[in-house]
Amino acid sequence: EDQVTQSPEALRLQEGESSSLNCSYTVSGLRGLFWYRQDPGKGPEFLFTLYSAGEEKEKERLKATLTKKESFLHITAPKPEDSATYLCAVQASGGGADGLTFGKGTHLIIQP
Amino acid sequence: ETGVTQSPTHLIKTRGQQVTLRCSSQSGHNTVSWYQQALGQGPQFIFQYYREEENGRGNFPPRFSGLQFPNYSSELNVNALELDDSALYLCASSVNRAVNEKLFFGSGTQLSVL
Numbered sequence: 496e497d498q499v500t501q502s503p504e505a506l507r508l509q510e511g512e513s514s515s516l517n518c519s520y521t522v523s524g525l526r527g528l529f530w531y532r533q534d535p536g537k538g539p540e541f542l543f544t545l546y547s548a549g550e551e552k553e554k555e556r557l558k559a560t561l562t563k564k565e566s567f568l569h570i571t572a573p574k575p576e577d578s579a580t581y582l583c584a585v586q587a588s589g590g591g592a593d594g595l596t597f598g599k600g601t602h603l604i605i606q607p
Numbered sequence: 608e609t610g611v612t613q614s615p616t617h618l619i620k621t622r623g624q625q626v627t628l629r630c631s632s633q634s635g636h637n638t639v640s641w642y643q644q645a646l647g648q649g650p651q652f653i654f655q656y657y658r659e660e661e662n663g664r665g666n667f668p669p670r671f672s673g674l675q676f677p678n679y680s681s682e683l684n685v686n687a688l689e690l691d692d693s694a695l696y697l698c699a700s701s702v703n704r705a706v707n708e709k710l711f712f713g714s715g716t717q718l719s720v721l
Contacts, residue, residue, distance in 0.1 A: 594652025595650075595710070597650050598649050
């Protein structure tokens with residue numbers, strides 16, 4: 496069974512204080528690892544897809560990296576508008592459902 | 608370009624009742640997926656529809672069913688509602704089912720079962 500574990504569950508940072516969110520996963524065969532951002536009362540918003548170990552992607556203050564067992568979302572000099580819940584998800588290759596398996600998310604609060 | 612829209616935004620039902628939730632996919636998207644998100648949890652995959660046929664299903668009982676229409680809009684039906692069905696139901700569309708690279712989610716329907 497595919498599993499995704501995110502840590503920490505919640506993180507409070509000061510504006511400008513860089514940090515990393517962790518996503519550990521077990522999957523029979525990885526088709527892709529995804530990061531989404533979810534604001535209160537909204538659906539998740541796509542951030543990144545990573546396909547193979549060693550891959551990195553960046554968008555503004557966010558950088559996602561991937562190893563064979565985990566992914567990190569690095570946040571550099573965050574601003575209050577980066578406050579949200581960050582969700583990690585995996586999609587397995589091979590048969591079965593094509594859906595994503597999500598973690599519970601990391602609730603990030605950036606204080607001014 | 609319109610995004611994914613869901614209706615209603617909130618719904619209150621009684622245990623044992625039936626409910627239908629609706630979703631309009633983003634223009635040009637032929638694949639729609641439905642997810643259930645309980646409070647404090649990540650979304651859980653219910654099923655996916657591609658060109659009006661179900662082509663993938665998560666660990667949900669048969670009382671969860673769906674439809675996709677020729678215009679790629681979609682419905683999620685839940686029969687015999689249970690208290691544990693209370694959750695945010697999210698619809699997501701994508702360009703095609705071969706690559707679930709980028710799912711576009713709606714804002715969801717918040718279902719409360721009393």
